[in-house]
Amino acid sequence: MSEQTAELTVGGDAAQPLGVYSRPKGGGGWRDWITTVDHKKIGILYGGAALLFFFVGGFEALLIRLQLATPNGTVVGADLYNQIYTMHGVTMVFLVIMPMAAAFANYLLPLQIGARDVAFPRLNALSFWVFLAGGLFLNCAWLFGDAPDGGWFAYSPNTGVSFSPGHGMDFYAIGLQIAGIGSLISAMNLIVTVLNMRAPGMTLFKMPVFSWMILVVQFLLLFAVPVITVALFLLLFDRNFGSNFFNPEMGGDPLLWQHLFWIFGHPEVYILILPSFGIVSEVIPTFARKPIFGYEFMVFSGIAIGFMGWGVWAHHMFVSGIGPISVGAFTLSTMFIAVPTGVKILNWLATMWGGKIRLNAAMLFATGVVSMFTIGGLSGVTHSLSPADTQQTDTYYIVAHFHYVIFGGALLGFFAGFYFWWPKVFGHKLGETLGKWNFWTMIVGFNVTFGPMHILGLNGMSRRIDTYSPGFGFELWNMVATIGVFIIALGVLFFVLNVILSARRARGLPPEPPDPWDARSLEWFTPNPTPVHNFDEDIEVSSLDEFWHRKWTTDENGKVVRKATAAEVCQAGDAENVHLPSPSYWPIVMSAGMPLIGFGLMYNLWLCVPGAALVLMAIYAWVFEPPDDPDGPFGHGHDDHDDHGDAEAGDESASDEGAPQEEAASVE
Amino acid sequence: MSSDAHAVHDGGTGLSNNKLLMWVFLGSECLLFGGLISAYLINRNRFGDGPAPGDIFDIPFTSVSSFVLLMSSLTMVLSLSALQRGDIRNNRIWLWTTALLGALFIGGQVYEFTTFLREGLGYTTSPFSSAFFTLTGFHGVHVSLGIVMLMSLLISSYRGTLRKENSETVEIVGLYWHFVDVVWIFIFTVIYLVPSPTT
Amino acid sequence: MSTDTPTTEATVAEAHDDEAHDHPTDAKYVRIAILLAVITAAEVATYFVDIGPALIPTLMVMMVVKFFYVAAWFMHLKFDSVVFTRFFVTGLILATAVYCIALTASEFWSKG
Numbered sequence: 016m017s018e019q020t021a022e023l024t025v026g027g028d029a030a031q032p033l034g035v036y037s038r039p040k041g042g043g044g045w046r047d048w049i050t051t052v053d054h055k056k057i058g059i060l061y062g063g064a065a066l067l068f069f070f071v072g073g074f075e076a077l078l079i080r081l082q083l084a085t086p087n088g089t090v091v092g093a094d095l096y097n098q099i100y101t102m103h104g105v106t107m108v109f110l111v112i113m114p115m116a117a118a119f120a121n122y123l124l125p126l127q128i129g130a131r132d133v134a135f136p137r138l139n140a141l142s143f144w145v146f147l148a149g150g151l152f153l154n155c156a157w158l159f160g161d162a163p164d165g166g167w168f169a170y171s172p173n174t175g176v177s178f179s180p181g182h183g184m185d186f187y188a189i190g191l192q193i194a195g196i197g198s199l200i201s202a203m204n205l206i207v208t209v210l211n212m213r214a215p216g217m218t219l220f221k222m223p224v225f226s227w228m229i230l231v232v233q234f235l236l237l238f239a240v241p242v243i244t245v246a247l248f249l250l251l252f253d254r255n256f257g258s259n260f261f262n263p264e265m266g267g268d269p270l271l272w273q274h275l276f277w278i279f280g281h282p283e284v285y286i287l288i289l290p291s292f293g294i295v296s297e298v299i300p301t302f303a304r305k306p307i308f309g310y311e312f313m314v315f316s317g318i319a320i321g322f323m324g325w326g327v328w329a330h331h332m333f334v335s336g337i338g339p340i341s342v343g344a345f346t347l348s349t350m351f352i353a354v355p356t357g358v359k360i361l362n363w364l365a366t367m368w369g370g371k372i373r374l375n376a377a378m379l380f381a382t383g384v385v386s387m388f389t390i391g392g393l394s395g396v397t398h399s400l401s402p403a404d405t406q407q408t409d410t411y412y413i414v415a416h417f418h419y420v421i422f423g424g425a426l427l428g429f430f431a432g433f434y435f436w437w438p439k440v441f442g443h444k445l446g447e448t449l450g451k452w453n454f455w456t457m458i459v460g461f462n463v464t465f466g467p468m469h470i471l472g473l474n475g476m477s478r479r480i481d482t483y484s485p486g487f488g489f490e491l492w493n494m495v496a497t498i499g500v501f502i503i504a505l506g507v508l509f510f511v512l513n514v515i516l517s518a519r520r521a522r523g524l525p526p527e528p529p530d531p532w533d534a535r536s537l538e539w540f541t542p543n544p545t546p547v548h549n550f551d552e553d554i555e556v557s558s559l560d561e562f563w564h565r566k567w568t569t570d571e572n573g574k575v576v577r578k579a580t581a582a583e584v585c586q587a588g589d590a591e592n593v594h595l596p597s598p599s600y601w602p603i604v605m606s607a608g609m610p611l612i613g614f615g616l617m618y619n620l621w622l623c624v625p626g627a628a629l630v631l632m633a634i635y636a637w638v639f640e641p642p643d644d645p646d647g648p649f650g651h652g653h654d655d656h657d658d659h660g661d662a663e664a665g666d667e668s669a670s671d672e673g674a675p676q677e678e679a680a681s682v683e
Numbered sequence: 684m685s686s687d688a689h690a691v692h693d694g695g696t697g698l699s700n701n702k703l704l705m706w707v708f709l710g711s712e713c714l715l716f717g718g719l720i721s722a723y724l725i726n727r728n729r730f731g732d733g734p735a736p737g738d739i740f741d742i743p744f745t746s747v748s749s750f751v752l753l754m755s756s757l758t759m760v761l762s763l764s765a766l767q768r769g770d771i772r773n774n775r776i777w778l779w780t781t782a783l784l785g786a787l788f789i790g791g792q793v794y795e796f797t798t799f800l801r802e803g804l805g806y807t808t809s810p811f812s813s814a815f816f817t818l819t820g821f822h823g824v825h826v827s828l829g830i831v832m833l834m835s836l837l838i839s840s841y842r843g844t845l846r847k848e849n850s851e852t853v854e855i856v857g858l859y860w861h862f863v864d865v866v867w868i869f870i871f872t873v874i875y876l877v878p879s880p881t882t
Numbered sequence: 883m884s885t886d887t888p889t890t891e892a893t894v895a896e897a898h899d900d901e902a903h904d905h906p907t908d909a910k911y912v913r914i915a916i917l918l919a920v921i922t923a924a925e926v927a928t929y930f931v932d933i934g935p936a937l938i939p940t941l942m943v944m945m946v947v948k949f950f951y952v953a954a955w956f957m958h959l960k961f962d963s964v965v966f967t968r969f970f971v972t973g974l975i976l977a978t979a980v981y982c983i984a985l986t987a988s989e990f991w992s993k994g
Contacts, residue, residue, distance in 0.1 A: 135704065207704050207707065211698065238973065241718065245718030258806060259729075260817075266729040266731055266809065266810050267726075268810070329987060337987050717981045718981065721984055742929045754915065757911060761911060868945060872925065876925055876926075876941050
């Protein structure tokens with residue numbers, strides 16, 4: 016074929032249109048981004064969206080702390096306060112931590128297992144756009160003046176129409192439902208990716224700990240998302256169609272909501288934290304210059320956390336009257352789950368022990384995770400004891416606990432990841448000086464904010480109250496916490512400044528040479544930033560930390576000596592004629608239909624019709640889309656795709672949740 | 684051609700991505716239906732002043748429609764088997780039969796729902812009624828989606844693109860279809876046949 | 883490249899053929915369907931014939947048998963990769979365990 020000599024032009028020239036179903040040609044700029052199916056771009060999109068929502072959620076946090084800074088605060092009213100803290104929680108959990116984890120997972124998982132993309136690139140794009148649609152839909156509630164106000168766990172009957180008559184909780188139920196679809200698709204996709212797309216020789220137990228933790232998280236999502244799906248449907252039906260699941264007046268059972276929510280909600284907690292554990296498990300060995308201590312233990316403790324996470328949910332319900340046997344059983348299981356978590360902490364410490372530690376910003380953040388998560392984990396163990404929990408529940412002690420694990424654990428871990436992988440993604444490092452300022456302000460601000468909340472909680476300050484009277488001894492520590500949150504804000508400002516200044520500094524300079532950190536895993540085989548086709552050729556993996564072992568060896572005295580420089584080991588990233596999956600319009604089109612259906616359910620059922628039509632049309636367009644770039648160089652054009660039947664492969668799953676399998680990329 | 688798409692798969696299971704995706708999805712669906720069934724079981728006693736499940740279920744009727752759905756699993760697997768032999772004609776016949784049996788089941792469900800409505804069991808009558816309609820409704824939606832997939836397969840077939848080489852497509856639709864059948868096997872026993880509370 | 887893809891397709895098709903040989907015959911499928919129908923008839927019979935306290939265990943056993951036959955034969959789990967079975971069984975066991983605990987905590991078994 017004449018095309019054989021043609022070269023792949025990324026975002027190439029204008030194409031001959033093949034009809035309505037021809038695939039987009041990119042064309043550069045924003046079109047590339049909205050039609051992309053490249054896991055790296057999707058990862059960046061996830062990260063950008065998560066950061067955006069992080070600023071929104073952070074702003075809400077500032078308002079909360081301003082309101083509570085002094086007794087009888089009047090910054091916002093009680094009603095608005097309810098909406099703000101609810102949206103703060105929902106935003107941070109579902110629209111910041113989860114997508115930020117998805118950002119790291121999308122970008123790094125295929126690279127770490129030596130793949131050229133995920134198993135289903137178009138589904139991957141769909142997950143992102145569906146998540147974004149859900150997040151924007153949820154935040155639309157502000158524009159309609161009616162944000163959710165029932166707390167992030169939305170206990171019924173507070174969320175029923177009688178106590179929450181506005182549309183706020185509908186936004187919650189539908190928005191999370193949409194975002195949940197995105198998470199589920201992403202989970203299925205990444206599981207198949209890990210199982211089927213690993214590089215030659217990369218057995219499961221040669222995968223980096225980060226990839227393992229992401230895999231465990233995808234399993235948790237796979238099985239937990241359907242549970243919240245059920246709960247949210249029931250809530251939606253209760254509110255909109257008059258069903259009686261959670262309505263006590265009609266004999267409904269508010270505890271059913273609590274069970275369903277927390278059956279999802281506790282695995283969700285591990286969904287939030289395990290990606291960060293994975294990041295830390297990559298950062299610490301690199302900067303301690305030692306292999307991770309007890310790799311198998313790290314992996315198995317992650318799996319154990321994943322399993323045991325399913326058997327502890329009712330510890331969120333100790334005071335809801337579930338009876339002494341349930342309370343006893345869940346107390347025990349909750350105490351046990353501290354064991355695998357402790358194993359991880361000890362292994363990180365053992366990895367650092369005796370290592371040649373480079374204390375740069377990434378490593379500082381990683382040590383921040385280890386120390387702050389330990390505090391949060393220990394306060395967590397105190398709630399596992401149901402008698403103590405009876406005192407602590409619904410107080411600021413709980414607020415302190417979960418911020419220590421989610422902020423101190425998950426979020427700081429992401430910052431470690433930013434500093435570590437920034438050169439991989441953007442081709443330049445973030446500045447170290449501002450990075451250290453970023454770390455120290457955040458860690459100090461964090462402890463000043465959430466440390467005092469332990470005291471406030473034990474002194475009896477309830478969570479979710481919009482204000483308090485003077486004279487209970489709450490004044491001092493509330494003021495301290497409010498000061499703390501502004502120190503955190505300063506830290507975030509340093510980060511933003513660092514991003515901007517580093518980008519400006521790097522402008523015009525050649526990208527960071529390969530392997531800036533003397534790292535260990537497969538993603539560093541590629542130059543910085545990662546070329547669009549990832550690897551020039553498949554990497555034959557023979558050991559954990561394959562990249563490290565190609566650079567270093569031990570001499571006869573057992574001393575570690577270099578056998579190759581990074582430049583010798585790394586790929587040049589200049590492969591040509593790499594067959595990449597073509598972009599597609601349909602993921603974003605399909606996701607655009609979902610919020611329309613949501614608005615229809617709330618305001619006018621007729622609005623569901625165009626929404627559903629959009630989704631249906633996109634599904635069929637998706638299925639019958641030519642399997643690949645018709646003008647691409649490799650003869651996968653219109654003429655022979657019929658013979659392969661690619662257009663039909665997966666017809667069924669596309670009509671449901673799946674999609675045609677995109678061909679795995681191949682190299683000439 | 685030093686390496687090709689398949690080299691990428693060397694580290695993997697060697698299984699088809701599509702089929703694996705469907706099985707992963709079905710694993711997830713277990714939790715969805717489990718939640719709906721639990722919501723029903725918790726509420727089956729809570730019928731208030733409305734009809735009780737034991738009074739209203741029409742076991743002989745539901746038995747017939749359950750049998751219809753069960754047999755649609757047979758026709759589904761026969762259609763796959765025909766396509767795997769390259770027998771396009773029988774493949775189409777059995778796909779049509781499966782879709783019709785599915786539609787018959789849905790028709791039965793519509794009839795059952797309207798009968799219940801006439802007997803005073805509306806969606807909002809009681810927690811029991813809400814849970815019952817939600818559970819069986821979700822199952823009905825799944826069957827309907829299955830019918831849509833079968834029809835898409837048939838369209839494909841008449842366009843001449845559903846052939847022996849891509850019988851896996853039929854197999855994957857079949858997996859979904861059998862799963863929905865299996866869920867009904869569970870629902871039929873636990874919700875209908877296990878004696879329900881009466882007023 | 884253009885010559886490569888048909889080759890791989892052919893290999894895949896061959897692999898499918900090999901699998902197809904392991905698959906049961908249509909007659910076998912029909913026999914299983916008859917068995918399922920008979921069990922269903924037996925299940926329905928319990929509605930008309932009082933078998934006392936054995937009722938629920940009997941129903942459960944028959945349900946599990948039907949479930950097993952559909953999954954093993956119609957869904958090909960008996961012949962297919964064990965990976966598929968693992969996913970399905972994980973989902974089933976997890977759902978059963980978690981929801982049974984939830985039902986227990988809601989005192990479902992004692993109060994019905």
